[in-house]
Amino acid sequence: MKPFVYGLYDPEEPMHIRYVGQATREWRPDAHAKEARSPYCADRNTHKLAWIRKLQREGKEPHWVFLDFADDKALLDRAERRLIAHLRVTGHRLTNSSEGGEGNSWTSEVRAKMRAAWTAEMRVRHGAASKIALSHPEVRARHNASMKIAYSRPEVRARMSAAQKIAQNRLEVRARQSVISKISQNRPEVKARKIAAMKITMSRPEVKARKSAAQKISQNRPEVRAKYSASMKIAYSRPEVRARMRAAQNRPEVKAKKSAAILAALQRRNQTSSTSTRCPKLG
Secondary structure, three states: OOEEEEEEEOOOOOOEEEEEEOOOOOOHHHHHHHHOOOOHHHHOOOHHHHHHHHHHHHHOOOEEEEEEEOHHHHHHHHHHHHHHHHHHHHOOOOOEOOOOOOOOOOHHHHHHHHHHHOOHHHHHHHHHHHHHHOOOOOHHHHHHHHHHHOOOHHHHHHHHHHHHHHOOOOOHHHHHHHHHHHHHHHHHHHHHHHHHHHHHHHHOHHHHHHHHHHHHHHHHHHHHHHHHHHHHHHOOOOOHHHHHHHHHHHHHHHHHHHHHHHHHHHHHHHHHHHHHOOOEEEE
């Protein structure tokens, strides 16, 4: 289907367009009503969402109509801007916050209002609403399915990778992530989940094989052996480390294991020596 410009309207006022948008798929116009009902958007109070929620409280849903078609993005942006300007001049009370086109060409006044509305209290409420929504299995399943679809697109992955690289280069972002990571890692439930996940992972034969192969390759490098030797010498030079090692060696279970290993080694050696010294049978 060709990209198109559409208009949302009240089903009781079909000649009065209230919102103009652009899309490449037919489900996009209906997504506005879902957005208005979604708990994720409970704190989002745009003019468009306020109008749709008013309709929904009255037991109605916005209807939509095709307004124009275009062959490429540039023509689609131009058509959207033209229609928004025309409809506003002719008396349609549009709920669009921009002049159209790319969809993010907000005026400085609109941007200032958005920044003022996104307060710390609003962020807390939004986070709480998201947690409540994600606690429902069906919401979590829909969220996971939509995220998988989004992440499967190469352009989405490329945008996310570029954004993450830019963010990681900022000192304040790295500092925040470090603080959050330290706080999270100190929680007992996080530690327990991490240990359980590591046990499950390490119990897989293919993981054990990969780890063993990687360790053998790493241990054969002279620089790795030198670093390991230097770090062990530094560790053993500390009195508290030597005290912990002595305490560990004095544990009954450690002594029992050590004695069993020594006995097994002696038995193997005795068996080997008796086999090698046994007189051959004469024919």
